Amino acid sequence: MSGSLSITASVASPELLELPWELPLEQWPDKTVAALPKGISRHIVRFIHMGAHIVAVKETTEALAVREYKMLKKLAKLAVPCVKPVAIVSGRTDRHGAPLPTALVTRHLRFSLPYRALYSQTLRPDTATRLADALAVLLVRLHIVGFFWGDVSLSNTLFRRDAGAFAAYLVDAETGELMPGSLSDGQRENDLEIARVNVAGELLDLQAGGRLDDDIDPVAVAQSIIDSYRLLWRELTGWESFDQSERWRISERVHRLNELGFDIENLTISSNDAGTKLQIQPKVVDAGHHTRRLLRLTGIDAGENQARRLLNDLDSYRAFHYPQDDVDEEMVAHEWLSEVYDPVIRSIPKEYRGKLEPAEIFHQWLEHRASRSQREDRDITREDSVASYIDEVLQHRRDEAMVTGPPTEAITMPNPTIELNWRDRV
Numbered sequence: 001m002s003g004s005l006s007i008t009a010s011v012a013s014p015e016l017l018e019l020p021w022e023l024p025l026e027q028w029p030d031k032t033v034a035a036l037p038k039g040i041s042r043h044i045v046r047f048i049h050m051g052a053h054i055v056a057v058k059e060t061t062e063a064l065a066v067r068e069y070k071m072l073k074k075l076a077k078l079a080v081p082c083v084k085p086v087a088i089v090s091g092r093t094d095r096h097g098a099p100l101p102t103a104l105v106t107r108h109l110r111f112s113l114p115y116r117a118l119y120s121q122t123l124r125p126d127t128a129t130r131l132a133d134a135l136a137v138l139l140v141r142l143h144i145v146g147f148f149w150g151d152v153s154l155s156n157t158l159f160r161r162d163a164g165a166f167a168a169y170l171v172d173a174e175t176g177e178l179m180p181g182s183l184s185d186g187q188r189e190n191d192l193e194i195a196r197v198n199v200a201g202e203l204l205d206l207q208a209g210g211r212l213d214d215d216i217d218p219v220a221v222a223q224s225i226i227d228s229y230r231l232l233w234r235e236l237t238g239w240e241s242f243d244q245s246e247r248w249r250i251s252e253r254v255h256r257l258n259e260l261g262f263d264i265e266n267l268t269i270s271s272n273d274a275g276t277k278l279q280i281q282p283k284v285v286d287a288g289h290h291t292r293r294l295l296r297l298t299g300i301d302a303g304e305n306q307a308r309r310l311l312n313d314l315d316s317y318r319a320f321h322y323p324q325d326d327v328d329e330e331m332v333a334h335e336w337l338s339e340v341y342d343p344v345i346r347s348i349p350k351e352y353r354g355k356l357e358p359a360e361i362f363h364q365w366l367e368h369r370a371s372r373s374q375r376e377d378r379d380i381t382r383e384d385s386v387a388s389y390i391d392e393v394l395q396h397r398r399d400e401a402m403v404t405g406p407p408t409e410a411i412t413m414p415n416p417t418i419e420l421n422w423r424d425r426v
Contacts, residue, residue: 009087009105010073015051016105021092024100025059036108044101047108054108055086059101062090064174068104071173078145081138082170083109083158109169111357112158116206124213128203128221134159134168136228139195140236142170148187150175152195154202161356162303163363192229196222232260258289297333300341302359309363313340340382347386348394355397365389 007016020028025044034047034054044059060068065088072085084107092100115131135157142149149156149170156172179187203218212218235257290307294300294314302310317340318332344365345358356364369385380388 004091006091007089056106058104062102065102065104068174109158112160115154125215128216130166132221132225133228134166136225138168140232143183143188146179148177149191152191153198161360163305163309165305167303192226195225298337306359306363352394354399
């Protein structure tokens with residue numbers, strides 16, 4: 001390995017030094033490569049074993065690597081769903097001293113899948129709709145913090161299952177820019193048009209390969225992203241005025257936002273010559289209303305829809321065992337955790353625990369038990385329903401923590417050079 005190798009990392013990772021940086025990424029030995037599904041990329045990308053973790057290594061230019069590394073760190077601080085940057089590795093040379101591309105290293109998002117790997121045969125209509133909705137939510141969250149993506153697409157997004165829906169995470173921030181203030185309407189519309197064109201093209205590509213359901217209209221799905229975005233953006237940023245006698249509408253608005261998975265931080269009351277008006281504008285918003293409540297009560301870190309489903313079960317448990325209103329919520333949550341949730345998760349054999357996240361397993365078990373109870377017209381015990389869920393459902397699922405997939409697909413595209421001062425890197 002050349003002595004000019006330079007590694008920039010926010011956290012010391014000695015395992016980085018053990019990787020074969022003197023080899024082009026395409027030639028790295030199989031023992032270092034993790035066989036995970038990968039979407040189409042303009043760069044060479046591989047998932048790599050690094051100690052106890054799996055990371056994504058992307059070969060690019062030094063300027064682009066520095067830019068994206070910094071951008072991902074900024075987005076992470078803003079709590080935007082995105083992959084976490086690990087390191088930049090520059091100054092690479094092969095055994096003959098010839099230069100090799102700079103590498104950007106990011107943490108692999110466990111249990112996530114690229115859209116092409118979600119279904120091995122066809123992408124079903126309901127799946128296409130849920131992916132579109134998840135991408136719309138991600139785009140709204142990015143725009144709220146002032147991030148212009150510039151390359152919105154399904155390929156630049158990873159999806160995690162979230163209690164029957166999907167949560168979207170930004171993967172590629174190479175073309176993005178974080179504005180000092182809010183985005184202009186023109187910038188937001190530009191991103192929306194990019195999304196419409198790119199998603200339609202990606203789905204048309206699946207259609208040409210026979211992997212898209214005949215009932216799916218790629219253009220309509222792409223347009224649904226725009227429609228979902230506009231609805232959510234209106235709920236999150238629009239002003240409303242109420243007469244003082246209509247203050248109940250504040251709770252209604254907050255409830256709608258909660259149902260969309262968001263919270264409100266600021267309410268504004270103003271007066272004018274016509275009288276007092278109540279105005280509501282979510283100046284600072286954040287996704288995860290149910291996620292945060294579940295985390296606060298139980299310590300379970302789940303997706304928003306998973307959290308909603310688990311909280312529904314927790315609330316049902318509370319209503320059944322403690323019908324009085326003054327019972328301590330945290331005490332009931334601790335009891336539900338030890339009496340219901342933990343026993344179900346502990347019942348899953350070790351060899352099946354990597355198939356899905358624990359919260360998703362619990363959600364699917366709830367659905368399985370309810371379906372079986374209705375079908376057999378009787379109450380199914382936890383032990384019996386867990387056993388049948390494992391036998392009938394879980395063991396047939398593929399392992400989403402580490403899914404074997406085809407080699408990385410890559411396309412060759414020109415990369416614009418962005419001039420940055422290497423000494424300014426983080």
